[in-house]
Amino acid sequence: MATDIQISIVGSAGDGTIAAGEILRSALAGMGYKVISFDVYPPEIRGFGKCIARMRITTEQAYSLKNKSDVLISLDDSHAIPHAGEVRECGAVIYERGSIVQLPEGGHISAHIGPGQLPYPVPIRELSEKSTGANRSRNIVVLGFLAGLLSLPAEAFRKAIGRKFKSKAAAAEASEAAFKAGLDLAAQTFKLDDVMFGPPVSTVVAGATVEMINGNAAVVRGALDAGIDTFFGYPITPATSIMERLASEMPKRGARLLQTEDEISAISATIGAGFAGARAATSTSGPGLALMAEMLGLGVIAEVPSVVFVSQRGGPSTGMPTKTEQSDLHMAVYGGHGDAPRIVIAPTNVDGCYRCGGKAFEMAEAYQTPVIVLLDLYLSNRYETVVFPSRPPFEADCNRKPGKLQAGEQYKRFALTGDLISPRAIPGEKGGMHVITGLEHNELGRPNDQAQMHEAMSRKRHEKLKAALRHPDFTHYKRFGDEGQVDVGLISWGSTFGECLEAMYKARGEGIRCAAMKVVMLSPFPTHGVAAFMNDCKQVLVPELNYQGQFANLLQAHVAKPVTRLNRVPGEPMKVEDILEEIRRLAGRGKTAQKAA
Amino acid sequence: MAETAKSARHHVVVGSGVAGFQAAETLRERDPDSRITILTLSRLLFYKRYDLPKVFRGSRDWREFLVHPAEFYRDRRIGMRRASHVANVDSRRKVITLDHKEEIRFDTLLVASGGRAYLPEELAEFRPLMHNFGSYEDAITMAKALPERGHAIMLGGDMIGLDLARTLIDTQHRVTLVAGPHTFWPHEVGESERPALVATLEKMGIEVIEGADTGGIASIEQGARGFSARRVLFKDGTEIAGDVVMPFFGLMPSVEFMLGSGVDIERGLLVSPGLRTTDESIYAAGDVCQIWSDAERRYRFYYGWKNVRAMGDLAARNITGSSDPWVPAQDEKLHISGDGRIQSPFWEYE
Ligand SMILES: Cc1cc2nc3c(=O)[nH]c(=O)nc-3n(C[C@H](O)[C@H](O)[C@H](O)COP(=O)(O)OP(=O)(O)OC[C@H]3O[C@@H](n4cnc5c(N)ncnc54)[C@H](O)[C@@H]3O)c2cc1C
Numbered sequence: 001m002a003t004d005i006q007i008s009i010v011g012s013a014g015d016g017t018i019a020a021g022e023i024l025r026s027a028l029a030g031m032g033y034k035v036i037s038f039d040v041y042p043p044e045i046r047g048f049g050k051c052i053a054r055m056r057i058t059t060e061q062a063y064s065l066k067n068k069s070d071v072l073i074s075l076d077d078s079h080a081i082p083h084a085g086e087v088r089e090c091g092a093v094i095y096e097r098g099s100i101v102q103l104p105e106g107g108h109i110s111a112h113i114g115p116g117q118l119p120y121p122v123p124i125r126e127l128s129e130k131s132t133g134a135n136r137s138r139n140i141v142v143l144g145f146l147a148g149l150l151s152l153p154a155e156a157f158r159k160a161i162g163r164k165f166k167s168k169a170a171a172a173e174a175s176e177a178a179f180k181a182g183l184d185l186a187a188q189t190f191k192l193d194d195v196m197f198g199p200p201v202s203t204v205v206a207g208a209t210v211e212m213i214n215g216n217a218a219v220v221r222g223a224l225d226a227g228i229d230t231f232f233g234y235p236i237t238p239a240t241s242i243m244e245r246l247a248s249e250m251p252k253r254g255a256r257l258l259q260t261e262d263e264i265s266a267i268s269a270t271i272g273a274g275f276a277g278a279r280a281a282t283s284t285s286g287p288g289l290a291l292m293a294e295m296l297g298l299g300v301i302a303e304v305p306s307v308v309f310v311s312q313r314g315g316p317s318t319g320m321p322t323k324t325e326q327s328d329l330h331m332a333v334y335g336g337h338g339d340a341p342r343i344v345i346a347p348t349n350v351d352g353c354y355r356c357g358g359k360a361f362e363m364a365e366a367y368q369t370p371v372i373v374l375l376d377l378y379l380s381n382r383y384e385t386v387v388f389p390s391r392p393p394f395e396a397d398c399n400r401k402p403g404k405l406q407a408g409e410q411y412k413r414f415a416l417t418g419d420l421i422s423p424r425a426i427p428g429e430k431g432g433m434h435v436i437t438g439l440e441h442n443e444l445g446r447p448n449d450q451a452q453m454h455e456a457m458s459r460k461r462h463e464k465l466k467a468a469l470r471h472p473d474f475t476h477y478k479r480f481g482d483e484g485q486v487d488v489g490l491i492s493w494g495s496t497f498g499e500c501l502e503a504m505y506k507a508r509g510e511g512i513r514c515a516a517m518k519v520v521m522l523s524p525f526p527t528h529g530v531a532a533f534m535n536d537c538k539q540v541l542v543p544e545l546n547y548q549g550q551f552a553n554l555l556q557a558h559v560a561k562p563v564t565r566l567n568r569v570p571g572e573p574m575k576v577e578d579i580l581e582e583i584r585r586l587a588g589r590g591k592t593a594q595k596a597a
Numbered sequence: 598m599a600e601t602a603k604s605a606r607h608h609v610v611v612g613s614g615v616a617g618f619q620a621a622e623t624l625r626e627r628d629p630d631s632r633i634t635i636l637t638l639s640r641l642l643f644y645k646r647y648d649l650p651k652v653f654r655g656s657r658d659w660r661e662f663l664v665h666p667a668e669f670y671r672d673r674r675i676g677m678r679r680a681s682h683v684a685n686v687d688s689r690r691k692v693i694t695l696d697h698k699e700e701i702r703f704d705t706l707l708v709a710s711g712g713r714a715y716l717p718e719e720l721a722e723f724r725p726l727m728h729n730f731g732s733y734e735d736a737i738t739m740a741k742a743l744p745e746r747g748h749a750i751m752l753g754g755d756m757i758g759l760d761l762a763r764t765l766i767d768t769q770h771r772v773t774l775v776a777g778p779h780t781f782w783p784h785e786v787g788e789s790e791r792p793a794l795v796a797t798l799e800k801m802g803i804e805v806i807e808g809a810d811t812g813g814i815a816s817i818e819q820g821a822r823g824f825s826a827r828r829v830l831f832k833d834g835t836e837i838a839g840d841v842v843m844p845f846f847g848l849m850p851s852v853e854f855m856l857g858s859g860v861d862i863e864r865g866l867l868v869s870p871g872l873r874t875t876d877e878s879i880y881a882a883g884d885v886c887q888i889w890s891d892a893e894r895r896y897r898f899y900y901g902w903k904n905v906r907a908m909g910d911l912a913a914r915n916i917t918g919s920s921d922p923w924v925p926a927q928d929e930k931l932h933i934s935g936d937g938r939i940q941s942p943f944w945e946y947e
Contacts, residue, residue, distance in 0.1 A: 089667060096697075103699040110681055111699070116667035119640055119680040121697075190734040192640055192659060 001198030002059050003033060006066045009053040009142070010083050011075030013042055016139030019164065020075075021053020023143060027160035029212035029385050031153065032200030033057045036498075037383040038065060038573065042322060050079040055383070059201040063349070064498035067577045070195045071150075073142050075124075077109040084109055089116035092149070092193035094142060097121035118193040120149070127181040137178030144179035148186020150197055154179070207390035215353040215379040218386060219283075219309055220245040222357020224253065225392035229278035231257040232269035234288065237321045238377040239311040242283040263288035267295040267308065271370075274299070274306040275436065277399075277426035279361045281307035286315045286328040289372075293336040296370050298438045300340040300461060303414065303422070305364035305371075309357070312376040314571050323571030324377035326494050327546035332372045333523045333554060341462045343367060344523040346374040348497035350384035352475075352520065358394040359474050366398040367468050368424055369461075374522070376545070378573050379495040393473060399424055405431050412443040416456060420464035465524045476526045479533055481508060481515035487587045489537030490516040491530065491563070493551050496544055496574050503579035512587045522551070527558040534561045539586040541566060543579050606631045608916065609693060609701060611683050611854075612709035613637035614646070615902055616883025618664070619909030620707050620916075625673045627917040634676040634701065636683055636693070641733060642667065647902055647945045649736040650764035657740070659733050683710075686858040688876045705878050705916045708855060708866055709909060712848030712884040720752070720844060723817035726827060727752075728841045730761055739841060742826070746770060747840035750829055752814070755782035756901075756944055758845030759798070763938070764947065766802040773804040773837055775814070775829070782847035783900040784931045784941060797933050806837075817842055848900075850885045863887055867896050870922035872912040880916055882908035888923050899925055902945035 007024065011017035018039050025035045036056045042049025056065050068088040074080030074095040087093055095109045105111065113119050122145055128137045140161065147157050157179060165172035213221070220242055223231075231250060233243040243259070250257045260266040266282040273280035284292065289310050299306050312328045314320025332344045343363050347356040356373045364371040402411060402423035413434035415422040422443075425432020435445040440457060442448040469476060481504050488507065492500040497518040504516040517533045519526065534540050542552040543566040552565045566582050568574050608624050610617045613635050621633050644662035656662070670677050684696040686706065693701045714731050716724060728739040743749055748771040751758045759781075762772045774780070776795065786794060798805055815830045825838035850865035860874040861867040866881040868888055873880050883905040887896035899908070904926065911923060928942040940946075 098696070099698045101698065103697070105699060105701045108695070108697050108699045110678060110697070111676075113679065114667065115642055115670040115677045121680045190640075190737070 001196065003198045003200070004056070004058045004060070004062065004066075005071070005195055005197065006054065006056045006069040007071045007073070007146070008069040008083060008086065009073045009075065009139075010080040011051050011139070012079055013049045013051055015051065015075040016136070017051035017053050017075055020073075020139035020143055021055065023140075023157065023160045023164050024053070024146070025055050025212055025383055026163060027147075027152070027156040028055070028057050029210070030159060031156050032202050033059065033197075034061060034385045035212055035383060036062055036065060038378055039381055040322070040572070052083070057197075059198060063501040064576060065573060066502075067575055071146065071193075073146065074109050075138060075142065077107070081109055081112050084112035084117075085114065087114075087117045089114075090118065090194045092118050092120055092195055094120040094122055094145060094149075096124045096138075098123060098125065100125075120145075120189065122182075122185060127185060128178055131177040131181035132174040134174070137174050140175045140178035141182040144182025144184075145186045145189075146182070147179075148183040149189065149191055150195060152197060154183055205387075208387045209390075210385055210387050212383055213350060213386050214241075214381055214383045215347070215350050215375055216241045216311065216381070217245055218350045218353035219357035219373065219375065220249065221388070222354040222359075222394075223281060223307075223361070224249055225354075226358035226361040226394040227279055227396055228281055228361065229255050230270075230273040230280045231255075231282065232260050232266040232273070232280070233257070233282050234260055234263050234266050234284065236263075236285045236288050238313055238380045239283040239285050239288075239309060241380070242309055242311070263291040264295060267292040267299075267306070270306045270308070271295060271299045271302070271304050274304045274364070275302070275427065279307075279365070280305075281309060281361075283309035283311070285311050285313050285321075286319075286331065287317065289328060289331055289335065293331070296342065297336050297338055297340045299370040300336075300342060301338075301438055301440070302436045303368040303424075303461070304436075305361075305368055307360045307364050308370060308372045309360075310372055310374050311380040312374065314569070320571050322377070324495070324573065325545050325569060325571065326376050326496060327548075327550065327569075329374065329493075329522065329546070329550040329554065330548070332374050339458050339462070341465055342369055342523060343371040343465060343468050343521075344374055345371065345521055346494045347379065347520060348492075348494060348518045350379070350382060351386045353379060354386060354388070355393070355474070356520070358392065359471070362395050362398045363468055363471055366400070366471065367421060367465055369465065374494065376495050382495065399426075401425075402429075402432055410444065413445045414441060414443045414457065414460070416443060416460060419467055420460040421467065469521065469524055469526055474521075476521040477517055477519045477529050477533075479515055479517045480504065482513050483515075485536050486513040486515045486538070488512060488514050488539045488541055488583045489533060490514070490541050490543065490579070490583070491519060491533070491551075491555065492516070492543055493519050493522060494544075499574045499576050499579055500543055502576045503583060506576065506580050507583040507587070510584070510589070512583060512589060514583060514587070519551075522554065525554065525558045530555065531559045531561075534559055534563075539564060541579070541582055541586060543568075543574055543582070545569060545574055606704040607702060608633045608705050608707070609703035610635045610707045610709060611637075611693075612711055612883065612885070613639050613643050613677065613679070614709060614711045614883060614905070615643070616711070616885075616905045616909035616912075617707065617709035618643040619906045620709060620882060620913040621675050622673070623910045623913035624917060625675060627913065632676070633674065634678060636678045636681045636695070636701070638680065638682055639732070640680050642670065642677060642679075644733060646732075647760065648947050649730065649733065650761045650947050652736045652740040653764050653768045653770070657737060662733060683854045686855055686879075688858045688860065688879060691878065703878075705880070707912050707916065708874075708879065708881040708885055709883045709912075710851040710854075710885045712850045714844060715846045715849040716844050717846060719812070720814065720817070723842075726817045726819060726842060728843050730757065730843060730845075739843065743770065743841050748773065748825065748838070750775065750827065750837060750839040750842045752829075752842065752844045753777055753779040753782075753846040755779050755845045755847045756784070756941060758843065759939065760947065761843075762798075762803050763801060771804070771839075772802070773806060773839065774798065775806045775809050777809075779846045781931060781939075783898065784929065786931065790931070793933065794931060794939060797937060797939055800937055848884055850898075852885060863896060865896075865898060871915045871920055872908060872923060873915065880912045882912040890925070899923075899943070901941060901943035903943045
């Protein structure tokens with residue numbers, strides 16, 4: 001029996017919602033299931049704001065969260081009530097049976113459980129208090145209840161709880177008691193929902209390892225596996241955990257990390273380190289990237305390798321720091337002054353974060369330019385089970401080294417070679433002495449603002465990047481679904497591609513000829529491959545999480561065939577159902593058409 | 598919650614058995630703009646209780662017992678508040694309080710909270726060793742405890758139990774009935790009619806032990822390992838062993854939450870022939886109420902699916918403007934049908 005179950009835990013900050021989610025997904029991944037999970041948390045402090053831990057557990061590969069959950073656990077009704085309708089028919093709603101305060105009609109979640117859903121009132125607070133003497137372990141009580149209800153092995157949970165509280169003996173002990181209390185209650189509870197776990201299926205090849213990891217952690221792992229030497233950063237949600245993780249990992253490998261005073265300084269130092277020959281990176285979010293724009297120009301003109309990890313959030317300005325959005329694409333691709341082309345790659349899933357996280361260093365070195373890896377909050381915080389290869393799939397050195405100089409020959413740092421990529425000497429390298437500034441220059445690097453030179457160098461900076469479109473062992477774009485001519489083709493990027501894939505497979509299930517293409521390399525744009533795909537599509541749909549259709553704009557700048565845009569800015573991942581509805585409409589199978597049929 | 602105009606009346610029904618459900622359906626037909634909320638302890642939508650013996654014929658999924666699917670409630674805007682325990686009714690403020698402290702205002706209230714299995718006091722201490730058969734959950738739990746060709750011991754044996762006994766015999770189980778005054782509940786059976794009815798039970802294959810009943814039972818015990826799961830020991834020193842022991846002593850009306858409401862209660866809620874309680878906005882129907890009988894000059898219960906459904910319908914009609922009286926069925930006698938079955942005129946059969 002294939003497993004495809006989505007569980008949502010909704011509570012208030014301070015309820016332990018996210019911690020419960022962490023334990024649950026760690027237990028389930030430990031059992032061998034594939035897990036995709038995405039937590040939503042508020043910027044506020046304890047006692048305020050909604051937290052959601054949502055995860056999809058599967059045996060087959062899944063690409064996104066589902067619209068409907070199979071189980072909803074409420075740790076705080078005021079926040080969970082709006083989500084009651086997201087539980088599917090015959091799914092379970094687990095909630096606090098009692099209340100300590102008088103409630104008006106509708107103030108309890110039981111008022112919002114639909115006739116097709118199955119209620120599980122649980123004395124959560126009482127069990128926590130009885131088993132631990134405090135109500136803090138309510139989140140663990142519900143995990144015990146859930147484990148019992150769904151007949152999941154308690155041992156896997158106990159291990160996950162142990163991992164979570166490994167340095168907090170008292171919390172571990174209380175959690176064990178609370179878990180047991182929930183488990184015991186489930187044993188006396190009649191199961192009515194039809195949520196069933198089948199056995200996990202292992203598809204892991206020998207030598208590989210499987211890990212539950214989120215997008216930011218995967219980027220870090222990619223960077224480490226690619227041999228990052230230095231990192232300079234300034235914290236900002238949702239990119240902070242990249243720096244935090246690197247801060248604990250890099251020193252173990254003799255690498256160095258510095259928290260700078262701001263983003264301008266972070267990118268400056270990164271470019272400096274890149275110039276010195278280090279594999280260097282920084283990370284930020286939209287507002288930080290805006291501050292980095294000026295220095296990125298330096299990286300471009302000076303042709304210095306550097307990597308910038310950007311995790312997008314709702315903007316502009318401070319905007320919605322804890323909500324996801326894909327609205328920094330224009331800035332990543334075009335942002336800055338002058339003609340400043342750069343490489344922009346955007347992974348579409350957590351595995352892709354690992355690969356892009358490492359490949360970015362190869363590309364930065366190989367094409368001597370800043371590389372922006374564009375994530376978004378959804379991808380940064382989304383957990384997936386990822387299979388890591390036994391050996392890192394990254395090249396340790398992609399630098400084009402200068403050959404031996406002839407007698408009397410002077411090293412040209414910006415030599416206009418056939419492919420316009422110049423041999424790059426690292427400062428201190430014998431015979432590689434050269435000048436670098438932010439000024440336009442000649443091949444030697446000396447300031448030169450002659451029209452011809454600016455034309456030649458501008459061309460060099462743009463055209464050399466074309467080689468990146470053939471960068472080895474990298475998926476620049478990829479087509480999925482039906483081969484040949486299709487009625488509807490989806491093109492998408494970043495985290496939204498998961499929802500597109502899911503919608504595309506559903507549409508195919510409804511008999512619509514459909515395909516989807518993910519575009520990972522956004523700059524330079526893989527026009528050829530994308531245009532070929534669009535030629536196969538009667539209709540092209542571009543779903544993305546921004547208002548302007550930033551990717552659609554980029555696409556239309558390269559391919560003239562008109563596309564249909566699907567833009568949403570809910571601060572949450574796009575709904576598969578919305579995409580599917582649009583596919584149906586484009587295929588002439590909209591709701592009205594269906595009803596008439 | 599159903600969305601209706603603010604001015605619309607809120608009809609609240611306590612209970613999602615046949616009385617409550619039927620009332621809600623009739624209320625919706627007759628008062629289309631109203632808000633209707635059913636409050637019930639049950640975690641399931643209204644289902645056919647009389648079909649529960651089917652769990653022994655292979656039906657185990659609760660969906661097979663539902664009278665209507667979820668859409669029915671959505672389409673008719675009938676709010677179903679399941680797993681909701683009414684703790685208190687304040688008739689003056691017209692407010693119901695659920696045990697999780699939520700307050701619900703009503704314009705009219707229909708109490709259709711039915712009854713729960715009655716267990717004589719002398720057997721109360723053995724409750725953990727007995728299986729009830731009052732709900733879907735009970736039925737499944739009991740079915741899991743009774744092995745194939747297993748032996749069920751029924752104490753008392755009311756009409757609910759006799760229905761189950763028939764199915765158990767049909768499905769190759771052994772049934773012993775410790776008979777007594779409740780054996781044909783809710784029917785009152787005279788001394789002269791009883792032997793023929795008991796003989797009919799025996800002909801069906803039920804082993805009947807007469808004269809022991811509650812007073813004759815000394816204790817109920819867990820069976821020894823490797824033997825039957827339960828033993829019933831009688832005061833005369835005899836004993837029988839079986840896999841499950843089930844009490845069937847009729848029902849006790851569920852009225853606790855109405856105790857402070859101010860309406861008149863005897864054993865059940867006392868209602869007029871129009872099913873109204875002593876409070877003009879509160880009605881009652883089904884197993885929970887005792888209806889005034891002009892003919893008998895007393896308040897009395899009327900049981901059975903057909904009766905109770907008619908009560909639900911009548912109460913709803915009267916809540917929405919009619920003033921019809923309850924007309925009881927004339928025939929309340931048990932019959933023995935041509936094929937040797939005991940039949941009640943107001944009982945619905947699987
Ligand atoms: C197991 C069983 C089998 C039966 N089999 C048959 C049969 O085969 N044929 C036949 O004709 N009759 C049968 N009957 C009898 C007949 O079904 C009853 O007369 C009838 O079901 C009573 O219906 P009701 O709506 O009055 O109450 P019930 O069906 O008992 O429903 C009572 C409702 O009230 C709710 N409730 C109670 N207290 C509260 C509270 N405090 N807060 C919220 N909700 C509350 C309960 O959850 C339930 O939904 C059977 C009865 C039982 C118990």
